[in-house]
Amino acid sequence: MSGTDKTLLTGTEAGENTASPSLAIILVEPQMGENIGMASRAMLNCELTDLRLVRPRDGWPNQKARNAASGADVVIDAVRVFDTTAEAIADLSVVYAATARPRDMIKTVMTPRHGVVQLRAKAATGLSCGVIFGGERAGLHNDDVALADVVLQAPLNPGFRSLNLGHAVLMVCYEWFQDASDAPAEFLTEMDSRQATKAELGNFFTRLEAALEDSGFLHVEERRPIMVRNIRNIFQRAHLTEQELRTLHGIVSALVRQPHKR
Amino acid sequence: MSGTDKTLLTGTEAGENTASPSLAIILVEPQMGENIGMASRAMLNCELTDLRLVRPRDGWPNQKARNAASGADVVIDAVRVFDTTAEAIADLSVVYAATARPRDMIKTVMTPRHGVVQLRAKAATGLSCGVIFGGERAGLHNDDVALADVVLQAPLNPGFRSLNLGHAVLMVCYEWFQDASDAPAEFLTEMDSRQATKAELGNFFTRLEAALEDSGFLHVEERRPIMVRNIRNIFQRAHLTEQELRTLHGIVSALVRQPHKR
Numbered sequence: 001m002s003g004t005d006k007t008l009l010t011g012t013e014a015g016e017n018t019a020s021p022s023l024a025i026i027l028v029e030p031q032m033g034e035n036i037g038m039a040s041r042a043m044l045n046c047e048l049t050d051l052r053l054v055r056p057r058d059g060w061p062n063q064k065a066r067n068a069a070s071g072a073d074v075v076i077d078a079v080r081v082f083d084t085t086a087e088a089i090a091d092l093s094v095v096y097a098a099t100a101r102p103r104d105m106i107k108t109v110m111t112p113r114h115g116v117v118q119l120r121a122k123a124a125t126g127l128s129c130g131v132i133f134g135g136e137r138a139g140l141h142n143d144d145v146a147l148a149d150v151v152l153q154a155p156l157n158p159g160f161r162s163l164n165l166g167h168a169v170l171m172v173c174y175e176w177f178q179d180a181s182d183a184p185a186e187f188l189t190e191m192d193s194r195q196a197t198k199a200e201l202g203n204f205f206t207r208l209e210a211a212l213e214d215s216g217f218l219h220v221e222e223r224r225p226i227m228v229r230n231i232r233n234i235f236q237r238a239h240l241t242e243q244e245l246r247t248l249h250g251i252v253s254a255l256v257r258q259p260h261k262r
Numbered sequence: 263m264s265g266t267d268k269t270l271l272t273g274t275e276a277g278e279n280t281a282s283p284s285l286a287i288i289l290v291e292p293q294m295g296e297n298i299g300m301a302s303r304a305m306l307n308c309e310l311t312d313l314r315l316v317r318p319r320d321g322w323p324n325q326k327a328r329n330a331a332s333g334a335d336v337v338i339d340a341v342r343v344f345d346t347t348a349e350a351i352a353d354l355s356v357v358y359a360a361t362a363r364p365r366d367m368i369k370t371v372m373t374p375r376h377g378v379v380q381l382r383a384k385a386a387t388g389l390s391c392g393v394i395f396g397g398e399r400a401g402l403h404n405d406d407v408a409l410a411d412v413v414l415q416a417p418l419n420p421g422f423r424s425l426n427l428g429h430a431v432l433m434v435c436y437e438w439f440q441d442a443s444d445a446p447a448e449f450l451t452e453m454d455s456r457q458a459t460k461a462e463l464g465n466f467f468t469r470l471e472a473a474l475e476d477s478g479f480l481h482v483e484e485r486r487p488i489m490v491r492n493i494r495n496i497f498q499r500a501h502l503t504e505q506e507l508r509t510l511h512g513i514v515s516a517l518v519r520q521p522h523k524r
Binding site (some may be wrong): 185 | 277293300303304306307308309332333334349359363366367368369371372375376377413416417418419422423424425426428429432433436439445446447448449450451452453455468499501505506
């Protein structure tokens with residue numbers, strides 16, 4: 001286990017002020033243990049471990065939750081249970097509510113993407129932050145929403161908005177982790193090789209075109225330039241590594257060496 | 263049901279070239295019906311309906327899948343089952359694989375956020391696109407990964423990477439829908455009122471500060487300017503609506519009218 005994980009797993013479960021900013025997840029009246037477990041798994045996927053339950057329907061501990069957590073025991077073991085939402089969020093300074101846009105309340109509404117970036121920025125200044133989620137049947141009560149600073153509402157299919165509870169938790173945790181991630185948006189797995197240089201690619205083109213010339217493939221002189229360009233474009237698009245270029249050189253050699261197959 | 267939904271629900275299930283770009287979701291050897299159902303629900307949450315299964319362990323149809331879909335019957339009813347991944351993706355032109363970074367293969371890897379934006383851009387040009395996911399136990403086989411153009415891999419906790427299958431599908435579908443959404447990142451639900459103007463806010467400050475002056479609250483002359491600024495900042499931060507300002511005027515009036523309480 002890496003150093004990062006150790007910090008994570010020991011540091012955040014009691015809500016201490018750790019080096020890495022943390023986010024508490026609060027489930028109000030969750031019903032199914034499976035969903036609590038899936039939420040725990042989603043949290044740990046995103047390096048979050050502070051899960052709080054308010055009046056879980058089936059009590060706590062809950063074996064179905066542990067099973068569905070698929071190994072996220074560090075989250076399950078640290079779960080704290082509260083009688084009221086107010087008690088569950090008492091130590092937090094910033095609380096957002098993941099729910100449909102509230103009626104009859106004037107409230108700031110943010111997309112999860114925008115809102116979680118705000119939350120993470122607040123957490124980075126040392127503020128303790130959390131997100132509350134309602135239960136499967138009725139969602140959050142307006143009195144709970146009124147305890148929150150901001151409502152998080154994801155743009156979704158207007159004809160089929162209802163998210164699974166575990167999915168809603170994943171969405172928020174995922175945004176949290178992506179905001180912190182410095183992973184490159186795109187890269188090529190290059191194994192032991194490196195991406196080919198344009199000179200190496202040019203050498204292959206010279207070799208291939210000479211072989212095609214010898215074979216008679218480029219015999220129609222007026223079509224020759226466009227065919228050469230088209231062939232070059234095929235290999236340009238492939239973003240070849242130096243190793244793959246050597247493979248292609250080998251293919252050309254092998255095909256040239258077998259006149260009996262023509 | 264809105265017009266958008268009708269287009270969605272009738273247009274994409276057979277993979278036709280519809281006005282709105284679509285994305286096929288292909289699950290290879292999924293095991294638990296619950297996960298197929300949760301994936302269906304996540305798809306419909308994001309206006310996607312083209313679900314394809316390759317060798318589902320428990321066959322098809324699957325009542326557990328239908329139950330877990332929580333009403334996403336339009337997805338479940340349109341599911342198509344295939345013997346091989348190659349058959350399942352035969353009509354698609356662009357296929358990305360959601361999986362861990364492949365070993366022993368040179369492959370372009372993208373984050374879901376970056377990759378799904380690319381996919382949607384391709385789909386918008388009329389290309390038929392899909393994402394393949396592996397089963398719960400073993401994920402995608404390398405032979406299936408080799409059929410894909412790009413690998414999608416989410417940055418996640420390096421010590422706990424394994425995503426639930428339904429969660430992985432949600433992540434991709436969510437990115438797909440967010441990329442298309444023109445929902446404002448942040449707004450204030452204003453009900454029947456509108457946000458107050460600075461002039462209206464200024465009127466309230468004048469009123470409040472006069473009342474505080476009369477009450478003796480601002481009697482220390484040298485602290486007066488800073489106290490006034492602090493009080494103004496409290497109400498500035500609240501982004502008040504015109505209706506809320508009227509409520510605050512009423513509160514000041516009510517408190518001023520009760521000298522017996524002092």
